[in-house]
């Protein structure tokens with residue numbers, strides 16, 4: 001991946017901007033707000049029913065989604081969090097984002113320090129498995145209950161959003177599993193529906209996109 005620059009988003013939290021792609025890692029309307037609303041609340045907490053869950057994140061990036069999820073994982077919401085990343089962000093960049101001031105800094109440090117490609121217990125209820133791999137070609141973990149689909153936008157990285165790629169993803173989702181994404185484009189909604197998912201348009205984060213997508217495997 002090309003080099004990235006720090007930008008401050010509308011809620012005061014930082015994100016990374018990749019100039020060569022003209023693409024941000026999070027919504028410029030609010031990085032932390034997006035992580036909390038689209039992923040933690042609309043997928044993880046929505047799906048949580050007290051039984052241990054397996055969550056798959058497409059695009060670990062800065063680890064912000066992982067950190068906000070780790071903060072709410074507890075005895076009632078235990079999770080094995082598997083996150084795929086092809087281009088890990090450098091330690092120096094992670095430090096510059098200063099996310100330790102927004103989320104539990106101790107948890108964040110453990111998340112960033114965790115070894116790649118092995119499960120690491122961050123707390124008794126949050127096990128993290130960061131996989132350094134390519135989502136489009138590598139084998140996906142099975143038995144998934146929640147998907148944080150946080151790839152770069154379809155117009156910037158279309159290979160992440162193809163029907164074939166979604167088909168592989170749906171195959172590893174358990175019945176009742178939910179996927180959320182910030183992208184609400186009709187073409188993506190129809191693609192998910194064509195694979196047998198029930199897709200809802202739900203309200204986006206405060207101050208952000210009007211709608212986001214939540215898909216459920218029936």
Ligand SMILES: C[S@@+](CC[C@H](N)C(=O)[O-])C[C@H]1O[C@@H](n2cnc3c(N)ncnc32)[C@H](O)[C@@H]1O
Pocket residue numbers: 001024025026035058059060061062063064065066084085086087088133134135136150151152
């Ligand atoms: C929108 S950002 C994810 C933001 C992240 N969830 C966070 O909380 O910071 C998209 C991420 O997908 C990663 N990525 C791009 N191509 C990939 C691929 N083929 N396989 C896995 N990850 C990929 C990028 O490097 C980037 O970190």
